[in-house]
Amino acid sequence: MIRSTDGSAMPAITGFEETSAPGPRAGGIAARALGGGRPSPYLDKLNPEQRRAVETVDGPVLVLAGAGTGKTRVLTTRIAHILATGRARPGEILAVTFTNKAAREMKERISGLVGPSAEGMAWLGTFHAIGTRILRRHAELSGLRSDFTILDADDQIRLCKQIIQAEGLDDKRWPARQMHSLIDGWKNRGLTPDAVPLGEARAFANGRGADLYKAYQERLRVLNAVDFGDLLMEPIHIFRSHPDVLASYQERFRYMLVDEYQDTNVAQYLWLRLLAQGNRNLCVVGDDDQSIYGWRGAEVDNILRFEQDFPGAAVIRLERNYRSTGPILAAASHLIGHNEGRLGKTLFTEHEDHDAEKLTVASAWDSEEEARAIGEEIESLQRKGKSLDEMAILVRASFQMREFEDRFVTLGLPYRVIGGPRFYERREIRDALAYFRVIVQPADDLAFERIINTPKRAIGEVAVKTLHDTARARQIPLFQAAIELTQTEELKPKTRTALKDLLASFGRWRSELDRLTHTELAEIVLDESGYTEMWRMDRSADAPGRLENLKELVRAMDDFESMASFLEHISLVMDTENDAGSEAVTIMTLHAAKGLEFDTVFLPGWEEGLFPHQRAVDESGQAGLEEERRLAYVGLTRARQRIFVWFAVNRRVHGMWQSTVPSRFLDELPEAHVEVREQGGYGGYGGYGESRFDRVEPFSSTYSTPGWERAQRRKAGGAQRSREPMTIEGELVAKSVADHEPAFAIGARVFHQKFGNGTVSAVEGNKLTVDFDKAGRKRVLDSFVQKT
DNA sequence: ATATATCATGTTTTT
DNA sequence: CATGATATAT
Numbered sequence: 001m002i003r004s005t006d007g008s009a010m011p012a013i014t015g016f017e018e019t020s021a022p023g024p025r026a027g028g029i030a031a032r033a034l035g036g037g038r039p040s041p042y043l044d045k046l047n048p049e050q051r052r053a054v055e056t057v058d059g060p061v062l063v064l065a066g067a068g069t070g071k072t073r074v075l076t077t078r079i080a081h082i083l084a085t086g087r088a089r090p091g092e093i094l095a096v097t098f099t100n101k102a103a104r105e106m107k108e109r110i111s112g113l114v115g116p117s118a119e120g121m122a123w124l125g126t127f128h129a130i131g132t133r134i135l136r137r138h139a140e141l142s143g144l145r146s147d148f149t150i151l152d153a154d155d156q157i158r159l160c161k162q163i164i165q166a167e168g169l170d171d172k173r174w175p176a177r178q179m180h181s182l183i184d185g186w187k188n189r190g191l192t193p194d195a196v197p198l199g200e201a202r203a204f205a206n207g208r209g210a211d212l213y214k215a216y217q218e219r220l221r222v223l224n225a226v227d228f229g230d231l232l233m234e235p236i237h238i239f240r241s242h243p244d245v246l247a248s249y250q251e252r253f254r255y256m257l258v259d260e261y262q263d264t265n266v267a268q269y270l271w272l273r274l275l276a277q278g279n280r281n282l283c284v285v286g287d288d289d290q291s292i293y294g295w296r297g298a299e300v301d302n303i304l305r306f307e308q309d310f311p312g313a314a315v316i317r318l319e320r321n322y323r324s325t326g327p328i329l330a331a332a333s334h335l336i337g338h339n340e341g342r343l344g345k346t347l348f349t350e351h352e353d354h355d356a357e358k359l360t361v362a363s364a365w366d367s368e369e370e371a372r373a374i375g376e377e378i379e380s381l382q383r384k385g386k387s388l389d390e391m392a393i394l395v396r397a398s399f400q401m402r403e404f405e406d407r408f409v410t411l412g413l414p415y416r417v418i419g420g421p422r423f424y425e426r427r428e429i430r431d432a433l434a435y436f437r438v439i440v441q442p443a444d445d446l447a448f449e450r451i452i453n454t455p456k457r458a459i460g461e462v463a464v465k466t467l468h469d470t471a472r473a474r475q476i477p478l479f480q481a482a483i484e485l486t487q488t489e490e491l492k493p494k495t496r497t498a499l500k501d502l503l504a505s506f507g508r509w510r511s512e513l514d515r516l517t518h519t520e521l522a523e524i525v526l527d528e529s530g531y532t533e534m535w536r537m538d539r540s541a542d543a544p545g546r547l548e549n550l551k552e553l554v555r556a557m558d559d560f561e562s563m564a565s566f567l568e569h570i571s572l573v574m575d576t577e578n579d580a581g582s583e584a585v586t587i588m589t590l591h592a593a594k595g596l597e598f599d600t601v602f603l604p605g606w607e608e609g610l611f612p613h614q615r616a617v618d619e620s621g622q623a624g625l626e627e628e629r630r631l632a633y634v635g636l637t638r639a640r641q642r643i644f645v646w647f648a649v650n651r652r653v654h655g656m657w658q659s660t661v662p663s664r665f666l667d668e669l670p671e672a673h674v675e676v677r678e679q680g681g682y683g684g685y686g687g688y689g690e691s692r693f694d695r696v697e698p699f700s701s702t703y704s705t706p707g708w709e710r711a712q713r714r715k716a717g718g719a720q721r722s723r724e725p726m727t728i729e730g731e732l733v734a735k736s737v738a739d740h741e742p743a744f745a746i747g748a749r750v751f752h753q754k755f756g757n758g759t760v761s762a763v764e765g766n767k768l769t770v771d772f773d774k775a776g777r778k779r780v781l782d783s784f785v786q787k788t
Numbered sequence: 789a790t791a792t793a794t795c796a797t798g799t800t801t802t803t
Numbered sequence: 804c805a806t807g808a809t810a811t812a813t
Contacts, residue, residue, distance in 0.1 A: 653804035
């Protein structure tokens with residue numbers, strides 16, 4: 001078996017830790033201790049390419065690190081090397097990651113190499129955490145106070161809604177969600193309101209897109225708040241308008257490192273480039289084949305263009321894979337080879353593994369059977385002594401998870417779901433936090449509005465609207481408006497008393513702020529506000545869980561100094577403590593799996609429309625398809641030893657059964673390394689036993705199946721649509737099936753693969769209601785029936 | 789103001 | 804199907 005050499009934590013270097021006493025110059029001390037021509041022991045563990053990536057310290061470096069080639073090891077060792085050779089102190093290295101988890105891991109591993117001096121790495125963190133740090137220092141240059149609030153997606157959407165309404169627009173026609181994603185997209189690309197391309201700005205709200213964006217920004221300033229995008233945008237703005245500030249950071253950051261560079265967006269790129277213009281000691285590590293966040297603004301171009309942006313950059317390829325068996329690497333490479341526009345890497349392994357398993361491809365009648373079969377496979381592996389911790393099911397979309405959970409619950413098979421709603425995104429947690437936010441920051445209108453009538457206290461829509469009007473007219477925060485309105489007769493008596501009570505409570509809580517510990521106060525607030533009572537009275541199934549979460553929240557607060565520091569922290573670090581717990585199979589999305597590895601990987605749902613996802617192909621055409629393929633590549637390369645790819649011949653989509661077509665990605669796996677499981681399978685690969693369910697053509701001829709052609713047609717249509725401007729006279733064209741010709745008349749006889757023959761009784765767009773001779777009345781998509 | 793009915797909607801997700 | 808958001812009735 002091939003074990004990743006970077007899979008386990010690196011041992012601390014003996015003889016190194018003792019010499020590296022804590023302190024600002026620990027690196028220097030260590031360097032001296034290591035000096036005199038003594039080899040640096042940490043370098044011995046590296047292969048030649050890795051070593052080059054570590055030792056090429058000065059100037060721009062692009063490290064193209066394929067999956068499982070020791071990317072993290074290179075990054076951490078490089079930092080250790082810089083510290084150990086005394087080139088920089090811990091505080092002079094900028095190291096950026098995308099997730100808090102990655103940052104945490106990196107810090108831990110550096111500690112393992114250089115000892116406690118890693119703690120001094122104040123600038124190791126996510127783009128957003130570092131952006132926040134910079135922005136807090138120079139808040140006034142952005143019209144903010146340094147105690148600004150960071151809004152999350154939920155707050156942002158509510159703010160958008162308020163602005164849409166304030167502008168007198170119909171919030172039905174122009175959904176806040178859409179405005180939010182537009183603004184988000186613009187910020188991802190580093191665009192300020194006046195820089196938004198006209199065409200795009202026009203597409204929203206009758207051409208007022210950019211105005212709304214501007215209004216949104218102004219509103220943020222009034223609230224003394226920023227959104228995630230601002231955490232990058234504002235530092236860029238400060239750097240550009242204050243060269244002295246920029247220069248001080250350029251000087252400070254003697255070495256810069258970026259992880260997962262293929263995931264950077266334009267704003268992050270601009271931010272980095274400004275900082276790197278100083279000494280150009282920028283090292284980026286990434287894998288263009290693992291870029292799967294394009295839909296969120298990541299620009300693969302950033303990595304593809306690095307050499308042009310930083311002339312003279314050293315390019316180092318890490319292709320030696322320590323993770324997977326030959327067949328797995330061959331399959332992954334073959335599949336990704338179908339993409340164009342790659343920098344091109346070929347993974348290889350030096351290990352001869354004669355008994356390496358081929359990939360298994362299998363089919364199920366429907367998704368239920370797929371879950372059942374995978375459950376059986378897992379149990380069988382378990383009987384052979386394999387650990388559940390080393391097995392993962394990687395799905396394309398989270399709705400696929402449920403079927404597995406259901407099945408595993410009945411089997412009593414322990415599983416762990418990664419992803420899903422995070423702890424701090426849950427309703428009860430956000431409500432509780434809103435209370436705390438109002439206490440700490442009375443001007444936090446969004447928080448105040450969230451809980452003004454939660455629990456129900458007779459302050460309804462009308463009252464809130466009055467509050468808003470007053471606040472806007474007088475240019476004061478909602479809370480202030482509330483205070484003033486309780487002095488007048490404008491509100492209904494009942495509402496007025498309720499509001500008065502609430503305000504009085506807040507006054508009381510605020511005065512307790514320094515008398516009590518923040519955890520005590522939190523308990524009092526949740527109690528006195530009636531919030532816990534609300535859930536205790538709630539008879540629904542999830543109420544007890546919510547109460548439990550609230551307790552957990554208070555427990556978590558204990559780790560922080562004060563209420564304010566707690567709030568500061570959670571807006572950036574929104575990840576749940578992952579319960580290590582006991583042995584369990586992991587279920588997660590392919591996206592969430594990036595960076596992880598398992599002995600056994602199950603990849604269910606390889607069907608056209610689901611994977612590649614229809615929407616990715618429709619909305620982004622060829623680029624979308626290639627990103628889906630990279631996702632498949634990520635999935636395959638998570639496995640160390642064995643992979644089971646599955647597809648279901650029938651799948652329930654939005655409640656109705658649809659027959660499916662196997663994913664084109666299946667055809668892109670190399671036959672020599674794939675074993676098609678015939679037993680009990682559907683799909684008749686290789687012309688095997690024809691059954692009455694047989695509609696899936698053999699591998700080689702999938703391209704001629706009606707389904708594949710349909711997919712191609714859809715793709716062509718989709719690509720066309722997305723190339724054309726999305727607007728006609730400033731109006732967004734509905735993305736739906738406007739171009740759909742009603743191909744079926746009422747009374748037409750049709751045939752459906754699952755339900756057999758029937759008569760069309762109603763047509764509604766592309767949805768048909770069909771009375772089937774055997775199966776009764778069903779609603780089906782027209783693309784799944786044929787005229788007879 | 790709030791409880792209930794009806795309706796549209798439906799990837800991937802960090803910060 | 805299942806959820807959330809909005810219209811309607813109480």
